[in-house]
Amino acid sequence: MGSAPRTLEFFYDVLSPYSWLSFEILCRYKNIWNVHLQLRPSLIAGIMKDSGNKPPALLPRKAKYLTNDIRLLGQQVQVPINFPKDFFSVILEKGSLSAMRFLTAMKSEHPEMLEKASRELWMRVWSRAAEKAGMSIEQARRILEKTSTPQVKNQLKETTEAACKYGAFGLPITVAHVDGQTHMLFGSDRMELLAYLLGEKWMGPVPPVVESRL
Amino acid sequence: MRKQVQRSPAACQKRRAERRSLPLKPPSFAPDSTPGQGGDQEVGGSPSARAPAAQPRPPQPAARPRGTAPRGCAVKARGGAPGRPGIWEVSPPLFCSCPGSSFATAQHGVRAANPGVLLRCAVPVLLAELRGNKPPALLPRKAKYLTNDIRLLGQQVQVPINFPKDFFSVILEKGSLSAMRFLTAMKSEHPEMLEKASRELWMRVWSRDEDITEPQSILAAAEKAGMSIEQARRILEKTSTPQVKNQLKETTEAACKYGAFGLPITVAHVDGQTHMLFGSDRMELLAYLLGEKWMGPVPPVVESRL
Numbered sequence: 001m002g003s004a005p006r007t008l009e010f011f012y013d014v015l016s017p018y019s020w021l022s023f024e025i026l027c028r029y030k031n032i033w034n035v036h037l038q039l040r041p042s043l044i045a046g047i048m049k050d051s052g053n054k055p056p057a058l059l060p061r062k063a064k065y066l067t068n069d070i071r072l073l074g075q076q077v078q079v080p081i082n083f084p085k086d087f088f089s090v091i092l093e094k095g096s097l098s099a100m101r102f103l104t105a106m107k108s109e110h111p112e113m114l115e116k117a118s119r120e121l122w123m124r125v126w127s128r129a130a131e132k133a134g135m136s137i138e139q140a141r142r143i144l145e146k147t148s149t150p151q152v153k154n155q156l157k158e159t160t161e162a163a164c165k166y167g168a169f170g171l172p173i174t175v176a177h178v179d180g181q182t183h184m185l186f187g188s189d190r191m192e193l194l195a196y197l198l199g200e201k202w203m204g205p206v207p208p209v210v211e212s213r214l
Numbered sequence: 215m216r217k218q219v220q221r222s223p224a225a226c227q228k229r230r231a232e233r234r235s236l237p238l239k240p241p242s243f244a245p246d247s248t249p250g251q252g253g254d255q256e257v258g259g260s261p262s263a264r265a266p267a268a269q270p271r272p273p274q275p276a277a278r279p280r281g282t283a284p285r286g287c288a289v290k291a292r293g294g295a296p297g298r299p300g301i302w303e304v305s306p307p308l309f310c311s312c313p314g315s316s317f318a319t320a321q322h323g324v325r326a327a328n329p330g331v332l333l334r335c336a337v338p339v340l341l342a343e344l345r346g347n348k349p350p351a352l353l354p355r356k357a358k359y360l361t362n363d364i365r366l367l368g369q370q371v372q373v374p375i376n377f378p379k380d381f382f383s384v385i386l387e388k389g390s391l392s393a394m395r396f397l398t399a400m401k402s403e404h405p406e407m408l409e410k411a412s413r414e415l416w417m418r419v420w421s422r423d424e425d426i427t428e429p430q431s432i433l434a435a436a437e438k439a440g441m442s443i444e445q446a447r448r449i450l451e452k453t454s455t456p457q458v459k460n461q462l463k464e465t466t467e468a469a470c471k472y473g474a475f476g477l478p479i480t481v482a483h484v485d486g487q488t489h490m491l492f493g494s495d496r497m498e499l500l501a502y503l504l505g506e507k508w509m510g511p512v513p514p515v516v517e518s519r520l
Contacts, residue, residue, distance in 0.1 A: 051355045059347055061475040065492060072489070076502045169355040183366070186359060189495035192510070196370045202510065204498070 005036040006198060009175040011163040013044035014103070014121040015096035017070050019172040021077050022188035023122070025205050026174070027115060029191075032207055033200045039114050041103035044171045045095055046160040051169040073188070077205040080127050099125075101148060104156040334401075334465045347475045349385060367494070371511040378423040393426045395453040396436075398462045403449055410439035 010026055012019035023039075030037040048055060056062040067083050074081035099121050106117045166175050166184045174190065176183045178197055185194055195202035351357040361377050368375035378384045393415050401408050414435040418424040425431040429450055436446035452458050472481050472490045480491045484503055491500055501508035 051353065053353055053355070059475060061347070061473055065473055065475065065490070068489075069492075072499060072503070076499050167355055167359055169353060169359065183362075184359070186363075187495070189493070192498065193366060193370050197366070204508065 003034065005034050007036050007038060007177045008194075009038045009040055009177075010172065011040045011042040011159070011166075011168065011175070012118070012172045013042055013096055014099050014118065014125055016044050016171045017081055017083075017126055018188045019044075020081060020122040020126060021073055021079055021205075022172040022174065022191070023118065024077060024079050025188065025191050028205075028207055028209075029195075029200075032203075033195070033198060035198065035200075039107070039118065040159050040162070041100050041107060041114075041118070041156065042160045042163050042171060043097065043100050043156060045097070046157070047163055047168050047171060050161075050164045053169040056170075077188075080123075082127060084125065101152050101156055104159070105148075105152045108152075108155065334468070351381070351385065371494075374417075374421045376421055376423065378419065384419060388425075388427050390426065392429070392453065393432060395458050395462055396432050396450060398465070399449045399452040399455075399458045400436075402458075402461070403452065404441070404445070407439055407441060411436055411441070414439045 008026065008030075010023065012023055014020070026037055029035070044055075047053075057066055070081055070083060073079075103114065103118055103121070107114050110117075163171070163173055166173060166182075168184070168186070170186060172186075172188060174185045174194060176185065176194055176197055183194075183197055191205065192202045351360055361381075364375055364377065367373075397408065397412055397415070400411050415426050415432070417438075418431060418435055419426045426435070433443070433446045433450060436449065437443060441449075469477070469479060472479060472488075474490070474492070476492060478492075478494060480496065480500060482489045482491065482500060482503055489500075489503055497511065498508045
């Protein structure tokens with residue numbers, strides 16, 4: 001086509017299951033659409049604080065809805081997502097600060113590994129493979145102690161503030177720069193709208209892969 | 215998860231005949247140009263054509279005369295057989311003041327006239343009180359996001375939606391009690407007109423920024439939907455009866471029993487399971503659960519050649 005790829009800034013937190021769904025869909029489409037996907041690890045707790053919002057799971061009826069919603073979407077989007085049994089007590093209390101600082105450090109040290117590292121953390125927190133939801137956070141904490149610097153802390157803060165400047169009140173958000181316009185889209189359920197704005201084809205959350213014959 | 219169904223030529227013919235009875239065009243919005251729209255609903259959307267591959271569809275439930283909605287109890291009791299799509303309890307008209315609902319309507323529009331789709335009216339104000347939830351627009355950043363979100367989705371879904379100038383007054387102060395009682399009465403008196411009447415009320419409040427609380431406003435919407443002034447007046451009279459008030463309350467409670475914390479919700483009964491889906495953005499997931507094909511929010515209409 002010859003036109004420059006459009007930048008998609010993807011702000012996410014591994015604490016957010018919807019972020020994982022969005023992430024996988026975008027990773028599938030990044031080689032199909034004419035886009036440049038920028039992964040931007042952020043802290044959802046910071047966004048909640050800045051916007052005055054509250055995690056939806058704090059409303060009982062939403063919490064009940066969420067667990068079903070995630071389960072069904074996981075099937076549809078083909079992501080092995082499961083609510084950890086101790087999600088509310090462990091994850092909401094411990095949070096994801098260590099994990100997201102870890103990914104922030106990863107992004108500056110080994111950006112080519114950021115996608116895989118993010119996925120691994122989601123797999124550990126959100127997949128049945130994790131015996132205890134908090135386990136992966138502990139491991140990340142240990143790794144982080146070796147890499148934690150003021151720069152990393154600041155970078156995570158700045159990325160989170162950037163998300164807030166775009167108007168985020170939660171995660172994930174996808175910021176699409178198209179035709180001189182900027183669109184901030186919230187949630188994993190705006191991917192078809194994203195395709196529409198990009199003038200690209202939406203082929204569902206699991207697009208067919210192009211087989212390469214060498 | 216999709217079940218591939220082999221259909222006999224006779225069954226294919228029957229399906230074609232059924233399809234011919236579908237409306238040829240999606241519901242058209244007001245022919246007069248709406249303010250700020252320029253009368254042109256054609257949006258330069260995705261240039262890439264969507265060419266859905268032909269896929270066999272699961273067998274449809276037995277045909278029911280058009281225009282008759284199944285009674286609530288009968289629908290709930292109906293479980294689906296494997297491979298057989300269940301009955302939808304569609305709640306798009308629930309919150310007249312809620313823009314999200316109108317998308318669900320537009321998307322269900324073609325099928326809503328067909329058997330198997332049950333439109334139910336409820337009132338979100340009552341919902342909010344019972345659920346402990348708050349309208350998202352009360353959070354400033356969400357309010358800002360919503361206005362953009364609705365605008366973009368309106369373009370993508372091809373619904374001429376516009377935020378009323380005094381949005382908070384419309385949603386939070388004026389509300390929709392009369393309008394939803396009217397639709398509730400409409401549903402028992404003239405169910406075949408429920409879809410059009412709902413659409414006309416949305417067009418008033420969410421497209422032309424017109425009132426829907428005064429009796430004259432509601433009558434105007436009913437007339438635009440094709441009712442005679444006498445019919446409309448008769449229905450309006452019923453809106454203050456205990457039966458109608460109770461029916462609306464019951465429907466709202468039914469939504470709550472399904473776990474609603476807002477509107478719209480779509481409750482799908484499929485293969486003996488019940489799925490409550492919240493929002494206009496779960497339509498593709500609904501298609502997945504039904505084993506149906508998702509062709510985007512504006513599916514191509516079947517052209518009938520007679």
